[in-house]
Structure formats: C-alpha cells, structure tokens
Amino acid sequence: MNLEEEKKLESAKTITISSPDPARDASSRKSFTQTGTLRAMEIPTSRKPNLVTGKKKPPKKKNPSARFSLEVLRTKASITAHLFQKKEIVDDFVGIGLSKFTNIPIDNTPHIHQDEIPRVENNFERLEVFNEGGQGIISAAKDKNLGRIVALKSLREKLPDEENVTRDFITEAKVTAQLDHPSIIPVYALNTDRSNGFHLAMKLINGKTLREHLKNIILNYRLKGIEYFDEKASLFKRLEIFLHVCDAMAYAHHRNIMHCDLKPENIMIGEYMEVYVMDWGLAKIIRSPEDDTTPWVKPETIAGTPRYLSPEAVHGRKCDERADIYVLGLILQEVATLHYAVGGEENDDVLGNIKDGTLEPLVHQFKVGIDRDLKGIIRKATAFQREDRYQTVRALADDIRSYMQGNEVKALPDNFFLKAVRWTSHHRILMLFFFLLTTLIAAISVSVIIYQNLQRTRLAGERAEAVNFAYSKCITAASTLDRMILNQEKNLTLLAAHVVNLLKIRNPKEPLRFTIYDAAGNVRTPSDAVFSEYYRDKVSFSEGICKFAPDVNTVYGTEMAHILSPLVDKMKLCILESEPGIHLAPQNRDDLLARALSEGMPTKSVYVGLKGGVQFSYPWRNAYSDDFDPRLRPWYVRGKFSTIPVWGKPYVGSDYLIGLSLPCSMQICDEDGNFYGVTGLDISFNKFAKSLLNTGNVGHFVIESALIDVDGRIIVSSNSEFLKTDFDLSQYKQGGEMQMKFFATPKIRRTILNTKYGAISVNEPPYGEVIYLYAQMKSLNWVCIQRINYNIFLQVYRRRLLMEKAEDFRRLKIHSVK
Template identity: 45%
Template sequence: MTTHWGRQEKREILEDLVVNPVAADIPTQDIDTAVNPEIAKDLPPLQPHYESLKVLAQGSQGIVSIALDKQLGRLVALKTMHRDLSKNPHEVKLFVAEAKITAQLDHPAIIPLYSLNSDAADSLHLAMKLVRGKTLREYLENIICNYRLQGIDKFDEHSSLFKRLGLFLKVCEAISYAHHSNVIHCDLKPENIMIGEFSEVFVMDWGIAKKLDHDGRAPATDSDNMISGTPRYLSPETMFGELLDVRSDIFSLGLILHEVVTLSFATAGDTPGSIMNQIKGGQLEPVQHAFGVEIAADLAAIIRTATAHAPDQRYQTVSALADDLNLFIQGREVQANPDNWFMKMVRVCHQHRVGVFISLLLLLTLSASLFALVIHQQLLSARTANFRSEIINAANSHCTSIATQIDRVALNIENLVSAAASQAAFLLDEKEENAVLADLLTYHDGEPEKIPEDLRDSLFYRQPTSLQYGLYKGAKDTPPAVLEHEIRILSRLLPYFKRSILVSAPGTVLHRETLPALQEQMLAEGMPMKSMFLGTRNGSYMVYPWRDNYRKPFDPRVRPWYLLARDAHRPVWGRPYVGADISAGLSLPCSQRITGADGAFYGVLAMDCTFNKITSLIRTAGPLANLAEEVALTDAAGQVIISSNSPFFGAAAEIEHLPEVEPEMPYFGSLQLRQTILNRKFGSLTQSEQGQDKIYSFAFLPTWNWYLIVKIDFKALANLQESQSRREPHALHAPE
C-alpha cells in the first residue's frame, strides 16, 4: 500500500507540472500557506525513500543531514525536525509553511524541494536539493580572515567588492520574485544565503515567511502576538509590531548590503536588546570599510536609502534597489545620490575625456601661435586615431551584444532540453504506461492514421501544421509492441514539448492570456525552437508538432543529433543538417542523452532550431544590426556553422536535393583572417577589401567552442557615428 501511494503521488505531480503546461505556471497571487496541524499522519513515510548518511548541521529547529534518495540514487539535503518540537503545533506549522512556500516559489535562486515526509514518531522531514558551498556569512568571514592575516594590500579589494555586489544582486532577484508572488521572507541574513561552488546563489530558510494580503501587507506578529526573526536584521516596523510589506525585506537587504560592502555589521551591539534598541532608534553604524578602504559616496547613499528608518524613505521595491546598484556598477548617476551640476560635468567629462582633452589642446594652440601648425597637425593625427578607435569600439560592442543574445537563447534551449531529458528518464524508469495516447498520431502503411482537425497552413513551417497533435513512429526493426509500450510511457511528455517550444525565446511568459498569441506567432514567425523530439535505443520516435513528413521509413538512431549525444552527458550542439522536415530549411540540433537512475542508456532527446530562424536572430540582433554585412558563427577550425550570407539562408525546398545529411559548409574568409581571429579570440581588426575598409569584430563562445564574427563597413559605421555626434555636443566628431 505504501509503494502504491508513492507512485500515485509522483503521477499526480507529473500531471500537474508537465501534462498541463498552462497550469504548470506558478500562480503569482495565490501562494498557499494553509497548514493542517495533523499533516504528519497524511505524509508518505521517510524510510522507503531516503537514508540519512551524515549530519551536516544542527539548529534549534532541527538537524540538516546528507541523505540518499533510494529511488533516484541521488544525494539530497534532509532537514529533520527535532522530535520534541514535532508535538508543538506552532513549530509544525512553521516547518510545513516553510516547505509549502519554498516549493511554490520556482526560481533558480530558491532551493527546490523534493518531498515532505514523516516517520513512525510523526517527526517531519524535508528533502531538498543538496547545495555544495558556503553561506554568505562564511564567505565574508573568509575574506575578513585573509585580510587580517595577510593584509588587505595583498588582495584586489576593488574586484572583490564588485564580485560581492554581483552575488548580492542575485539575492535581490530571488527576493523580487518572491515579492511578485506576494511573499516576504522576514528572516533575511547572511546565514540564510548560500553560495554554491560555481557562484550560484540560493536564498534559504523560508520558515517564517509571510503571505501578503490584497493590500500588500502582513502582520508582524504571529497568532501568539510574538515577532520572529534575527534581531540584528529585523526592520523597525517588525520590532514595533506594525503591519509589514516588501519594504521590511528591503531594510534587511540594506543591512546585508552594508556588511557586503564594509565587511562589518551595520549595528554595533553585542546583545539582542542593544541591537534592537539601535535599530528602533535608527542608530546604525556609519558606512565605513572595516579595513579603511574608501567607499564611494554613491554606494554609501544606496546603503543609507535601503536602511532608512522610515519605510517611505527607503526603496519601494527590490527592483529599484537592484537598479540603483547596477547604475553604480556601470558608473552612472544613482537615484539615491543625484548629481549636482558639478558632478554632472565631471561625469560628462569622464565619458568624453578624449574630446575634452583635444579641446584643451586646441585652446593651447590659440595661445601658442608660433607652434600652431605643428600642434594642429598633432591634434589632427590624435583626433583621427581616437575617432577610428571609437568606430572600432562601437563595432566591438555590437559583436558583444549579439554574443550575449546568442548565449541567452542557447542557454534557455539547453535548460529546456535538459529538463525534458530528465523527465523522459524518470518516465522510462517508472515504466508507467498511459492508458490513452491523447494527441499522438502515427502512420499505417505509409499513410497518416488521420488528418488532425486543427491542421493549418504555416508561413514559418511552410506546410500544413498541427499544434494540437504530435507524431510517433518506429524504425523498420522496432517491434510494434515495443513501440506502443514506449510511446504510452513517453506520451506524458507531449505537453512539455508544446510548452518548451512556446517559451524557447528567453523572457517569454506563458499563461492563459498569452497562449493564443504565442501559438499564432509559432505558426507565422516561428520560435527559436522549431520542434522537439526523441528517439529511443529501440528505434521508437516521437516528435512535436505534427507535420506530414514521415511517410518514408525513418530510424532516429542513425540521425546526426542522435549519434552526437549518444555518449555525451550534457547538452551538445550539432551542425546544420537536412532533416525530415526540410520545408523550413536546414536544422540546427541541440540534443541530450536520456540516462536512467541506474545509468542505463534509454535514447536521445533533442530539439531543432531552424537555420533560417537562428540566422535571422543574429542578423537582426544588436544596436548596429542594419549595418552588419555578415554575421556568422564558425567552429574552432573556422568552418562556417551559420551565416547570414549562407546560400542556405532563406532556402526551403531547394535543399531537398542535397545528398549530404550534413551539408559541407565553407571556411570563413581568408586563411590569414581566420588565423588572426582564432589566435586572438576576442577583439576587432580592419582590412581593406576592394578599396574599402571592413571591420571584423569577433568573440569566442566557450560554451560551444564557436566563434561569433561580425563584418561591418567602416565608412557606413563612421557616417552613423558622425550623425549621432551632431546630436550630442560632447561626442567626438569625424576629422575633416
């Protein structure tokens, strides 16, 4: 009976989070915090699922240990409530509320939860992702210890500060997301912020988090008229028992920012009473570095604004705090400390320091008439060099902008492919068949078993396409029974395939209101992801969306995307190839091996981007898109993968006659040009082509071991810069 209950729970979770893509979106206004005091009696037992291996830490509420997930063979963090507290309804409520709130906040900086269990003694256990790293408190103490032992002069505190500010901004993103979901944390402190091995940040311990009402407020006290939290990081309104809103968390963030910047506490008291009295009276420590390093006035103003005693004088949202901090990092004017006229001039002079310098030299030439000709020639030469440098820098910035957009799209696609592969592995491990093959069609004797009712002509796919149905098919040697068994297991992935394509563009928001528009966009313009599909080791094949492309025999195991990822253990990108759905042009695949919990190889899950869509993206991206004569991606040898000048860009049926599965692509430019780019990896260079100067800006993309190359005509860019400079009095003009 216990095993059956566990399977049922996993099936319901899968249906809620995968099968219904709209319902899978977390409701931002309805975070559920209701707790049944007798919940322990209704939870699945701990023992069949987890085995505790090693105690990591122990606190007032419970013990945190490393445990083994017996079903999936992974290590997890297991938070176990003290047995004597499990009889206390209030403590049980806090423990379960933490689990429910954390589970419903789906954000990369909030640790995902796996399950809530009980044992024979009705004690509660919370299984979550195991994060290897250290708390922000430990991170700051390590820095302080090194500075004290070796001296701060041995280190680059400026770089360290900006790295710490980057970590703090990730915390702000997580808290901003929680506030958007009408939840305030109420216990923000460095001890509740975890930094992973790869600088990922997690906000933990949501045990006393509060749900905001429709007015955006929550009581400071609980049902026993008591306040909860850490005295050193409580806001004044919490201590006074007033109604709280998001600005209470902003005050706590300000105290943490004070420590991140100064490496010292914002309050100097040694006892909870003295600390709380200082916060109540608004008597925080001055913003001074613990080791005497000068702190910028703008950064100090940001800290003082975030920690203002009156909520109305603080930042009103976490996003406003993060925006001001980003402005400071970029060297721009911050809202917390507006520039006076003198500082505005200083910033303008700094931004246009070359022009100011040249202007001063021009003034000196007027006063030194005997040397006017010599000085004039020197200034003209310097001005020409500086203007040329600005032109090249503008081209380089354009290349960097495109590289950033490519990185966002590719990482989003990799995440979607990895998630789908993990879910496919889970389904194949469980081997639970779906009773009905909803929205999946196949072929019988080379003919579709039926024509989808929603079939429509698509400008993007260039053929009739169904958004409701997917398709499955087996290879020639795939036994029909094996095909039906595997497809009945994997059919639960079809809704996730649909959702992945719709959200493959970074920043896409999918809910009931946006779904129709996104579907129309998918048919008319396409998404970065064209289709998602998988092939099993037995030759079973499933693909979405449905198009009539598979009348001929088809074996997924011989396709480039399958062979590329078969022995890989992370998402891998292939080269453009001729797919079964050639109507929309060449396909660019990203694929991931499907590996079971025991390491078994089940097959490969992949998606296709169309060559045309990705090429259009890089062709039109960046601030100088209209000036780019060519934008290309090449491999480490300089062979073109994607190019806006490729003969395959915009091609449709004409590639139907290509004999190769992966068409041979040309090398980019001349041998000398390729060697220079491959050796330098980043930067820009100019060369003359048919009497015209061309700028080649390039950036190495280490994730894929590819190179991004942008070719721009120097004169066209110079004309654009000159046109802009006429509208900006301090900008550098082209030399006459």
C-alpha cells in the first residue's frame, strides 16, 4: 500500500455521534485517536450548504456508446414472444398470517429491565480474548446450554462516559437483535454480571471484512500482475458479496431502519462466503409518526464516516433510505474499480467533494475495462439528487442481477442495436437456423472453409505430434543430466562419510599417499606421473597432493596427510566412476585410467579442505600457489553450511587451459554435528556442456541448448562464449566465479521458471517460429532448455516419418515374399 492509499484509508475512519462499538475509547468523543474514531464533528462554515431554489437540473447526457461486453452474452435469460420484451418472474415469498410478527416496528430505545437479564456466567464460559479496546473486550465463549461457540462483547467497568456508552451498547444490541436476516450478524443474548456490567453474545465469524478482501485482491494484482488472474470472474464474485449486502439493507429498510454507517469495514465475509452487515450502532428509524408534526432541525454534527456520507447528510438535510442507497453506490464503485469512489486526503476535502457531487472517475485501478451497464448502475446509485437514484435497494439489486445475467438494466436502457445483440444471444437456436440457411446458399464457400479447416486440423495434429516428439527428447536430456548430477552427489556424500570415519579412527601411521608441498613451495613428482593430453600437465592417479595454508603447523598437516592417506582410493573412484553406469573393476581399471588421461572423465578433480587449513586433492597435479588457503575458496564457503551437496557457479581454476570448472561441495560433519571441513569436486564445464549438446534433440535445427538455475541465470549454454575455442580464460582471476547472464527475455524466463515443464512458441527473427522446450532437473531444480527452429525441425521430422514408413514397407514386402 502506497502513502496516498494510506492517507485515504486514514480519512475513511468512522465519524459517529453514538459509538456502535463498545471497544472504542470514550476519550475519542472530541478528536481522532489511533483507532480513527471521532464522536462529534461540526460542519465547517466553508462547507455550509448554500440552498438555491428553482435551480434547473442539468440535462442528462445520452450515452452514445454502442459497446457491449461479450462476457454477458453467455447468459440464458428468457424472452417472451415479443421481440425485446422481458418476461416477469414470480418472486412472492411472503408467508400467510405471520406478517403481524415479522413486521413489528423496531424498538431502538435504550430502555431495558436489567434485573431480568440473565447472568453471563450462568450461560457462557469464556474461552479466549481475541480483541480489546478502550471501552470493551471481545472474547470467544462457549454457550453452556447449546454448546456453540459465540463472540462475547463485554463493556469495561468504570468508563469515563459510562452512561452514554452503556446506552449506545444496549441500543445497538436491541436493533441488531430485531433485524433477523441471514446477512445481518445474529445476536444471541444480552447478559449482565455481578457488577451490573453488560455482555452481548453474538455469532463468532471467522472471516475478514470487505475492505481486507479488496486489499488482498489489489496486493495480489500488484505482486503477480493482473494478467495472471480472471478479473471478470473476480468482479462477479465481488458483486455476489455486494448483493448479499443489498438483501440485508432491503430487509432493514423494510423494517424502517437505515444503517447510516455503511462502509467496506462494516461488511464481514465468513470463511464459507457468508456475508454479514455489521455495526448498527448509528442505525436510525427512517420514518416515524412524529415526522409529520415535528419540523426538521438541521443537526450541528455529522454522524457517520466522511468518505461514506450522502450529499443530503453533508448538507444537514433529513435523510431517508436513499442515503444508504447512495453509500451502497459508493461501495459498488469501489468493488468495480478497486479504489475509493470519493477522493480527498483530509476530511474537509472529502466532505467538500461529496457536497459538490464530485466523485472519482469510473476507471479501474489496473486499467481493466468496466462494462457500460455497470457504469450506468453506479452512476444512478450515486446520483447527487436523491430523486435520480434508485428509490429502493431492491431496485438496485435487481439491476445488478440483470447485469450479471446479461439482461438489460433499468439504469441504462438499451438502444435498438443493443436490444438486437441481446436478443441474438438469447435465441441461439433461431440463429443456428439462419446460419444453416446461409450455409446452404453458400455451399461452395463452406466447402472451401471446411477443407481449409481440415487442413489446419491436420497441420495442428502434425504439429502436436512433432512438438511432443521434440519435447520427449528434451525430457530425456534432463533425465540424463539428472543421472550425472545425482551420481556426482552420491560419490561426494560417500567421500564425506569416509573422511569422518578416518578422522575418528585417526591412525597417523598410515602409509603416506599424499605428496606434500615443502616450505619453499616445492613438491615431489611421483614416479608414475605422466603428461596428460586432457589435463595438459603432468598427472598421477596413484597419489594425491597436499597443500597447507600459510598459517598451518607443518607437524599437524603432516599428521593429517598420514591419517587421510586411505582416502586416495575413494577419490580415485569418484573420478573413474563419475560417468553414470561405469563401475571400476580389475578388468577395466587400465582402460578407465587411460581414458581419464587422454579424454578426461566428467569429474576432473576431487578435494577435501579441513577446517585447520589443510587441502587434499586428487589426482596429483602441481597446481597450487604459495598463498593458497582452502578456507577462502568459494566452494568451501558455500559448502560449509550445507549438509547436502550444493552446486556453485562456474569458475576459473588453476587448470583453466582445459576450460571452466563447475564445483559441488558439502560440509564434513559427524552424527553429533562436529564440523571437520568441506569436501568437493569439480566437473569439467566443457564435458558437462558436451553431455547437454549430445543428448535430447540433436541437429542443425537446434538453435541453443542450455541449463538455467532457479534465478534464470545461464549455467551452461551451447551458445556460451566460454565454449568457444578462441576464448581466453587467462584474462580472468583464478578462483573467481563467472558472472552468468540471464536467459532469454524476462517474459519467457518467468514463464519457464513458473511452470518448470512445457513448450513456448514465439516468433524470433530471423528464424521465424522458435519453440522453447524445457524440463526441470529434479536434483537441482535447474531447468534444461532446448531452443529449436520449428520450420527446420518440421522438415527433419517429416523426413524421419517417411523413412520409417519406407522401412515398414520394406519389412512388409520381405515378409510377404517369405
């Protein structure tokens, strides 16, 4: 919510003469408090009504618009035999003989026999206080007799203005209790206690106000964008809520009661979509026998909420039920536009706008079109002159229902064209007859259209089959990469467990299998070290290498090297078995070692960094600088806080001549939570990219194959500059992570990240139609994407189908000869 909306909300606080809520502070009778309640306010001199008699009303402007919302054409309302005449509906639901009880005049006096009121402790058991105010406490309570849970509203003792507060409390209780309607909150009992305090038991509603509901809608539209929501369906749902309010007010007006404080804050929506009109503390009798004999006296104070007052109330004239209808129109405008109907920051500005009949434009806050019929209903309900408004709430509700059903509304009668459009939508069978007649007359044209449709259907079917085939390949690529990632994570997890086991056994007499850098930075070269075409350096797979951080004690480091020497065999398995489906055995050991030296395996190095600053790496390569400290490396910092393997960004290693490294690391902890260090491995970025390029869709129609992370940044891409043969990694700092770019456009990227699986078709010059196929890798939540040129792919797909048919025909021919 921005600052402007907060100011408007502050100006929408209730101004009341007799507070309907006992939880309000009595000290707020003269000025606004934190709750925003003002007990009395004089009408400013500058806002005194200037009555001019004999003033001509401005002529009504005709609405020349012939637009009609297509959504309302889906209704199935009945029409009579006359062309545009609407049928009547029987809606008489009044029973026989009970009106003498249901139509008894409302007693809104504060008189009550306190001695006859039952004690609250006899009927209710308090459960929990969930709201407190300056004048009262609201708690959940249990009815001891019926077992139901109710809301118990209790006045505090020794209030500053106790007499007036008690009178208002009793009046509200009596009026609300006598208004027995499904959309008016039921009152169950009025009780007292030993201190002669009053307690009102009413229905406990687990819900939120209409204001909160509208705020929630606005918040979701702002966060996700209104294009992700069906605003038309949401509007109709809000109108259904509003109709419940209209039904409640029609009943109250029938009982000769006007609310005088209608606003979204006083409309409660239950968890099962039940709607209740709350806060009847300012309710008044509409007409009484004394009205004919007692002259009207202009009040000096205004009762109600500034933003929800009628013009006649602001002018100080006598109000009737049409004042409530005006306020209902303001609420309806808020429901339709999602912003206030009356503008203004301060109360004087708001009252001035109401006094002058100046309302906000009927424009949706999120630029969604509002149907002309709904605009007409709102304008009629909020007419400045009450004679121009709806004269009853039922008439307003009937017009809204007609709008929702796609029928003509009385607020804006249809012209001939719109009547014809509505008639057409309601007589579909007759229109179908005319259509068939036209079809017979234009048989040749229809035949051509049918042929074209069949062609389009065939092409659409072919397109669906082709895209499904390509998508299945993309799923295969994601699964293959998933298996590779899971294999590396399994090897790394086993390696971490083995490190913990060796550190617990702690045998310093193990034969040393790690060569250690001396103080001068020199290291012994193993006897079997050979030059590797893949690593482009001397490599030994029989030993590992150990490097101490500058602050590490040599004795401690040497001891750790002896203790962890058995780790060399496990590290060898991590590299030689890094490709899924390969297992090291005596018969394939030499072949795998030769392959690792000449071609390389998916995992090119494995390492362990102890928290004491000792680094163990495999295979043996003289690749460490004098100031090397494993604890400062990004893979160590990232894996230090992760109990499961975590993948980092591609970085420039000391072996940058063979490409980037993609690191994976995790913490080394025992079952008691003791931290020993971090273990990790490096995957060859080029190998990983090659696996991506050689799986899934392969061919000249593939524009790009890529992997993106959860933020939409590219991890691997066939179009990456890092894979180009002329790309020079020496210009980058060793150990530094590469800054990965975002994939595609924000709209495409957002769609891919939100849906995880699917295909997107876009038009991209110079390729024409391009299809983005994407599937999530479940192991990392990365998304595998293949971007293909659809026109070229369709030719390849058709050629493949022809070859399959030719092969089937050849086999059938051979079988028939046999």
